[in-house]
Amino acid sequence: MSITENYHIIKNQLPSTVQLVAVSKTHPVSAIQEVYDLGQRVFGENKVQELLEKYPLLPKDIEWHLIGHLQTNKVKYIAEFIDTIQSVDSEKLLAEINKEVGKHNRKIKVLLQVKIAAEDTKFGLEITEAKDLFEKYINGDFPNIEITGLMGMATFTDDLEQVKKEFLILKKVFNELNQLKKLETLSMGMSDDFPTAIECGANSVRVGSAIFGRRDYSK
Secondary structure (H helix, E strand, O other): OOOHHHHHHHHHOOOOOOOOEEEEEOOOEEEHHHHHHHHOEEEEEEOHHHHHHHHHOOOOEEEEOOHHHHHHHHHHHHOOOOOEEEEOOOOOHHHHHHHHHOOOOOOOOEEEOOOOOOOOOOOEEOHHHHHHHHOOOOOOOOEEEEEEEEOOOOOOOOOOHHHHHHHHHHHHHHHHHHHHOOOOOOOOOEEEEEEEHHHOOOOEEOHHHHHOOOOOOOO
């Protein structure tokens, strides 16, 4: 099926309350433009270098989300235009974002990435670390940042019960932090598991291959 057909299929599965982040990593500008022309405005990229190559070639009202692991030395390159960084997995990174964004006299939104998967390969804060960091934020640290929610990735497995269990862990943390300060975004779920994520409370999903097709891993 075409990108356009895929996009409409995904959109028809999403409640109006759930944000779609179209994950465009490794896909060409032409494919992003096609989805943009269908009305999509929120796109997610994994790598800073790839985002920097695409950004000048696409409409400026795109809301870019950085969803991959972000190194502190790369923050300065996106601080001027990025809308949301979904993958904040350390206090060091949060401090660097706060510093670099301050140079541009703006605020950006970030999500704390919490480790919920059983796999060792996944990045993310431990739950206690996320809570400690959020308290520092509430107490006035990181004034150039708005922590608007949490992001998590479940274990890559066909066992949907395990996936559901992990998503519900993140939902519980979200609810606890939401009592301290209102949060907007719970980003869970990708092409293979977003229906389960929505069932568990996600209001933002990151869908790539189900829209754009299989990625070109040679990049």
